[in-house]
Each structure stands twice: as structure tokens, then as C-alpha cells.
Amino acid sequence: MKIAVFPGSFDPITNAHVDIVERGKLLFDKIYVAIGTNTTKKGFFTPEERLAIVKSVFSPYQGVVEVVHFDGLTVDFCRQVGGHFILRGMRNVGDFEFEKAIALNNAALAPDIESVFLVSSSGLSHISSTIVREIMVNNGDVSQLVPKAVLKAVDGRS
Numbered sequence: 001m002k003i004a005v006f007p008g009s010f011d012p013i014t015n016a017h018v019d020i021v022e023r024g025k026l027l028f029d030k031i032y033v034a035i036g037t038n039t040t041k042k043g044f045f046t047p048e049e050r051l052a053i054v055k056s057v058f059s060p061y062q063g064v065v066e067v068v069h070f071d072g073l074t075v076d077f078c079r080q081v082g083g084h085f086i087l088r089g090m091r092n093v094g095d096f097e098f099e100k101a102i103a104l105n106n107a108a109l110a111p112d113i114e115s116v117f118l119v120s121s122s123g124l125s126h127i128s129s130t131i132v133r134e135i136m137v138n139n140g141d142v143s144q145l146v147p148k149a150v151l152k153a154v155d156g157r158s
Contacts, residue, residue: 001029001030001082002027002028002029002030002084002085003028003029003030003031003032003081003082003083003084003085004024004027004028004030004031004032004083004085004086004087004116005031005032005034005074005077005078005081005083005085005086005087006020006021006024006031006032006033006034006086006087006088007034007036007070007074007077007086007088008033008034008035008036008129009035009036009037009038009041009043009050009129010033010035010050010053010054010129011038011041011043011044011045011050011129011133012044012045012050012053012129012132012133012136012146012150012153013050013053013054013057013129013146013147013149013150014127014128014129014132014145014146014147014150015124015127015144015145015146015147016089016091016120016121016124016125016127016128017089018057018147019089019120019121019124020087020088020089020118020120021033021058021061021065021087023118023121024087024116024118025061025064025065027116028085028087029064030063030064030065030066031064031065031066031087032065032066032067032068032077032081032083033054033058033065033066033067033068034068034069034070034074034077035047035050035051035054035067035068035069035070036069036070036071036074037071041130044133044136044137045153047069049153051067051068051069052153053147053149053150053153054067054149055067056149057147057149073109074086074106075106075109075110075113078110078113079110079113083113084112084113084114085113085114085115085116086103086106086113086114086115086116087116087118088102088103088115088116088117088118089117089118089119089120090117090118090119090120091119091120091124091125091126091127091128092125096117099115099117102115103115103117127145132145132146136154142154
């Protein structure tokens with residue numbers, strides 16, 4: 001069974017993240033959407049809120065996509081779930097340089113785990129959680145950038 005881990009803070013999950021998972025389902029038998037804590041980012045949603053939102057987004061893919069929270073190194077989590085692939089999306093050259101550095105470090109830590117990159121689909125490469133958070137904080141319209149579950153969660157805070 002080909003198992004991939006798609007790690008991220010998903011704060012919030014965006015349509016670009018969903019696209020990566022939907023395309024990844026063509027390559028892998030199972031994908032763990034692994035919500036981690038990024039200590040360098042100020043969160044918009046709590047870890048519990050993110051878990052609930054992301055689970056809601058991927059509920060139609062039960063059995064193929066599993067949403068979990070994890071702490072620690074991604075490669076350690078991969079080993080816990082039997083994953084041999086780390087799935088990542090790339091929007092631009094800047095992402096490539098950043099993701100390459102992470103992939104090389106992960107390979108040094110776990111040579112048996114391969115990083116797999118999918119390039120953003122047309123029309124989604126401008127979407128980033130950081131920009132979406134900034135728009136949300138300033139009460140802007142993110143309806144074209146995020147799944148409906150995110151919009152419901154934002155409305156629930158009002």
C-alpha cells in the first residue's frame with residue numbers, strides 16, 4: 001500500500017491544499033493530512049478548530065484520506081503510520097527552494113521516505129494560507145480561496 005503524508009499547519013486549509021490532496025489520491029492508496037504546529041506562525045484557528053475544519057473538508061474521502069494532528073518531525077510521523085512518501089505542493093520558485101531544503105533534511109533523517117512534489121494547478125498558485133489569514137483578519141472576502149467549511153468556521157466566530 002502506498003501511503004503518503006501531507007503535512008502542514010492548514011491555518012486555514014485552502015482550495016490549493018484540497019487540489020493537492022485530490023490529485024495525490026491518483027498516486028497514493030492513502031493520504032494522511034497531518035496537521036502540525038508551526039512554531040513560527042501565529043495561528044488564526046486553534047488546533048482543534050483546524051482539525052474539525054479539515055476533517056469536514058475531506059469527509060467524502062473516508063478510507064483514502066485521514067486527517068490527524070501530529071507533533072514532532074514529519075518523518076517520525078511517517079514511520080508511525082507506515083508512510084513512505086511526503087506529499088507537498090509547490091506554487092513558485094520560492095516554494096521550490098524552501099521545499100528542497102526540507103526534503104534534503106528529511107532524506108538525511110529518513111532515507112527510506114521520499115518527498116513528492118505536485119505543482120499548483122492553474123489558477124491556484126496565488127493562494128497561500130498566510131495571505132488568506134491576512135484577508136480574514138481584515139474581514140475580506142476569501143470565498144474563492146477556501147473550502148466552505150472554512151467560511152462556516154469564520155462565520156461561527158462572528
